[in-house]
Amino acid sequence: MRASHVVALGVAALVLAAIVASRTELGDGTGGSAAPAPTGTAAATRSVAPEPPADPTPPHRHSVVVAGVDLEITAAEVTVGDQRADGTRTITTSGAPAYGTGTPGAEVTEHGDRSVTVLRDGTPVAALTPAARGEKTAGGTGSPSRGATVLTLGDDALDSTAWAQREGEGGLSLAVVPASWVRGGGEATLDLLAAQLAAAEPETDSDTMRDQLACHHLGAPDKASWNLEPWRPDVGMFGTIAARCNPTDS
Known part of the structure; x- marks a missing residue:
C-alpha cells in the first residue's frame, strides 16, 4: 500500500470518529442521548410563572x-x-x-x-x-x-290617596298618586309603594288591588293618578294586564 493511501485512510478514520463522538453527545434521534436540559439562570427564568397584577382599587x-x-x-x-x-x-x-x-x-x-x-x-x-x-x-x-x-x-314612595265614587261603574275608586321617582322605577319601588299604600289604605291589601297597582306601575307610569277599585274581580296578574288594569266580571 502506498504511503499516500495510508495517510488518506488515517484521515478518514479520524473524521469518522469525530462524527460518532458528536452524535453521542448531542443525540441524533435514533436512540442516542438527548441534549442536556438547560441549567442555571435561563432555565429558572423560564419555569417561573408571572404573578397576577395587584388590584389597584380594592x-x-x-x-x-x-x-x-x-x-x-x-x-x-x-x-x-x-x-x-x-x-x-x-x-x-x-x-x-x-x-x-x-x-x-x-x-x-x-x-x-x-x-x-x-x-x-x-x-x-x-x-x-x-x-x-x-x-x-x-x-x-x-x-x-x-x-x-x-x-x-x-x-x-306615596304622594297621596283619595277615595271617590265613580258614577256608572261599580262603586268606590281610590286615586293613588305615586312619588315621581317611583314612576317607571324598578321592582323595588313597587314593593315599597305597595307596602306604604297598604299601611295608609288597608282596603288595598288584597290580590285584586295589588294586581291593579302593579299593572299601573308597569303600563301607566305617566298617568296623573292610578285608580284602583276594591270591587273589581281577582283575575290574576295576566288577566289584569289583558283588561288594561280594569278587570270586570263580563
Missing part, C-alpha cells in the same frame, strides 16, 4: 342610613349625593355593587332589574332603583363614566 364599603336602616354598599368606588327635597339621593358606584345591612332585623332583596328592596322585619322600608336616563352622578359631577352604576335611593 372594594370599599360605604354605609348610608335610610329609613332607620344602615345600608351597606360595597364597590371599588361609592359616592352618595346630597338628599333632595323629595328625600331621595343619587348613589354612584364603580361597577356592579354588592349590598348588605348593619341593622338587626334588616335585609335586602336584589331584583333582576338591578333594583334593591330594603326591608326591616320583613316590611319594605326603602328602595334603590336604576336612575332615570340622563340623571347626573352623585355630587352633580355630570354624566356617569363607562362601567358606573347610578341609582336612586328613597324611602317615600
Whole structure:
C-alpha cells in the first residue's frame, strides 16, 4: 500500500470518529442521548410563572342610613349625593355593587332589574332603583363614566290617596298618586309603594288591588293618578294586564 493511501485512510478514520463522538453527545434521534436540559439562570427564568397584577382599587364599603336602616354598599368606588327635597339621593358606584345591612332585623332583596328592596322585619322600608336616563352622578359631577352604576335611593314612595265614587261603574275608586321617582322605577319601588299604600289604605291589601297597582306601575307610569277599585274581580296578574288594569266580571 502506498504511503499516500495510508495517510488518506488515517484521515478518514479520524473524521469518522469525530462524527460518532458528536452524535453521542448531542443525540441524533435514533436512540442516542438527548441534549442536556438547560441549567442555571435561563432555565429558572423560564419555569417561573408571572404573578397576577395587584388590584389597584380594592372594594370599599360605604354605609348610608335610610329609613332607620344602615345600608351597606360595597364597590371599588361609592359616592352618595346630597338628599333632595323629595328625600331621595343619587348613589354612584364603580361597577356592579354588592349590598348588605348593619341593622338587626334588616335585609335586602336584589331584583333582576338591578333594583334593591330594603326591608326591616320583613316590611319594605326603602328602595334603590336604576336612575332615570340622563340623571347626573352623585355630587352633580355630570354624566356617569363607562362601567358606573347610578341609582336612586328613597324611602317615600306615596304622594297621596283619595277615595271617590265613580258614577256608572261599580262603586268606590281610590286615586293613588305615586312619588315621581317611583314612576317607571324598578321592582323595588313597587314593593315599597305597595307596602306604604297598604299601611295608609288597608282596603288595598288584597290580590285584586295589588294586581291593579302593579299593572299601573308597569303600563301607566305617566298617568296623573292610578285608580284602583276594591270591587273589581281577582283575575290574576295576566288577566289584569289583558283588561288594561280594569278587570270586570263580563
